[in-house]
Amino acid sequence: MDVTEGYLVAGVAGADTVETVWMPEGDEGEHGDGSEQDESKSRNRATICVSSQVGCAVNCQFCLTARLGLQRNLTAGEIAGQVIAVLDRHAVEVGRNRVNLVFMGMGEPFLNYDNFMAAVRLLVEEAGLSPQRMTVSTSGIVPGIERFAKEPKEIRPKLAISLNAPNDAVRSEVMPVNRKWPIKAVMDAVSGVKLRPRERVTFEYVLLGGVTDRPEQAREVARLVRRPGLPAKVNLIAWNPGPGIEYAMPSAEAVESFRQRLMGEGIAAYLRKPRGRDIYAACGQLKRTVESSALIESGSTPDQHRS
Numbered sequence: 213m214d215v216t217e218g219y220l221v222a223g224v225a226g227a228d229t230v231e232t233v234w235m236p237e238g239d240e241g242e243h244g245d246g247s248e249q250d251e252s253k254s255r256n257r258a259t260i261c262v263s264s265q266v267g268c269a270v271n272c273q274f275c276l277t278a279r280l281g282l283q284r285n286l287t288a289g290e291i292a293g294q295v296i297a298v299l300d301r302h303a304v305e306v307g308r309n310r311v312n313l314v315f316m317g318m319g320e321p322f323l324n325y326d327n328f329m330a331a332v333r334l335l336v337e338e339a340g341l342s343p344q345r346m347t348v349s350t351s352g353i354v355p356g357i358e359r360f361a362k363e364p365k366e367i368r369p370k371l372a373i374s375l376n377a378p379n380d381a382v383r384s385e386v387m388p389v390n391r392k393w394p395i396k397a398v399m400d401a402v403s404g405v406k407l408r409p410r411e412r413v414t415f416e417y418v419l420l421g422g423v424t425d426r427p428e429q430a431r432e433v434a435r436l437v438r439r440p441g442l443p444a445k446v447n448l449i450a451w452n453p454g455p456g457i458e459y460a461m462p463s464a465e466a467v468e469s470f471r472q473r474l475m476g477e478g479i480a481a482y483l484r485k486p487r488g489r490d491i492y493a494a495c496g497q498l499k500r501t502v503e504s505s506a507l508i509e510s511g512s513t514p515d516q517h518r519s
C-alpha cells in the first residue's frame with residue numbers, strides 16, 4: 213500500500229488524541245544504515261512516526277504542534293500502543309518485515325523521558341522490535357540527552373538532534389529552547405553518547421526560505437556537526453507550509469545547493485522527502501487535523517492520501 217497514512221489515536225481517556233504516521237517507503241532519514249538495500253520491498257522500508265506527548269511545550273516557531281501548547285504527557289502504553297496499532301493494521305510481522313520507528317511526532321520525547329523510555333522497553337522486550345531501527349529526535353533537552361547517554365545499548369534507540377539553524381543567534385529565534393540549552397551544551401551532551409559500530413548521530417535541519425537556507429550557513433552547519441569521534445549525518449527537510457506560520461518555503465535550488473555545500477565540506481547530507489506534506493503529517497506539522505485523519509477504532513478506516 214504505497215500511501216502515507218495519518219491516524220489520530222485516542223488516549224486512554226478518549227478525550228484527546230495524538231497523531232501517528234505510517235510511511236510505507238520510509239522517510240529517507242535512514243540512509244546509510246543499510247535499509248536502502250531493501251528499496252524494492254516497500255514494506256521493508258516502512259517507517260512509523262510516533263508521538264510522545266499531546267501537543268508540545270517547546271514552541272519551535274516553524275511547528276504546527278507548538279500551537280497546541282503542551283496538553284499532557286502520553287503514558288508508556290499510549291506511546292507503544294500507537295506502534296502496535298499501526299503494525300496490526302498493516303499485518304506487519306516483526307522479525308520478517310523491517311520497520312523503522314521515528315519518535316518525531318507530536319511532542320518532545322525527552323520532556324516525557326520516563327514514559328518514552330518505558331515505551332521503548334516495551335517495544336524492544338515485549339514486541340521484539342530492534343532499538344537500532346528506532347530513532348528519537350530531540351530539540352536539544354540537555355538533561356534528557358545526558359540520561360539517554362547512560363541507557364544500555366540493548367535498548368537505546370539512535371539519536372537525532374533537531375538542529376535547524378547554523379548558529380545560536382538564528383537558533384534562538386527559530387527554537388527558543390536554544391536560549392536555555394545553546395548549541396555547544398547540546399553538542400557536548402551528544403558527545404557523551406557511546407555510539408555502536410557504524411552508528412551515526414543525525415542532525416535534522418529544516419530549511420526555512422531566507423532564514424536558514426543561505427549558502428554561507430551550510431558551512432556554519434558543517435563546522436557545528438564536524439566533531440572528532442562523532443560520526444554524523446545531516447537530514448535536510450524543506451519546510452512544509454502551515455496555516456498561520458509566517459515562514460517561506462525554500463526554493464528547490466536553495467535546498468540542493470545547501471546539500472551540495474554540506475557534501476563539499478565532507479558532511480553526509482540527505483534530503484528527506486516530505487511524503488506526508490499533503491496530509492500535514494510531515495515534520496513539525498503534526499497537529500490535530502481531524503478532517504484528514506481517522507480514529508483508530510475497530511471498524512474505522514483511515515483516510516489515505518497519495519504522497
Ligand code: SF4
Nearest residue numbers: 268271272275278319
Ligand atoms: S518541532 Fe518538535 S519539539 Fe519543536 S515544537 Fe514541534 S513537536 Fe515540539
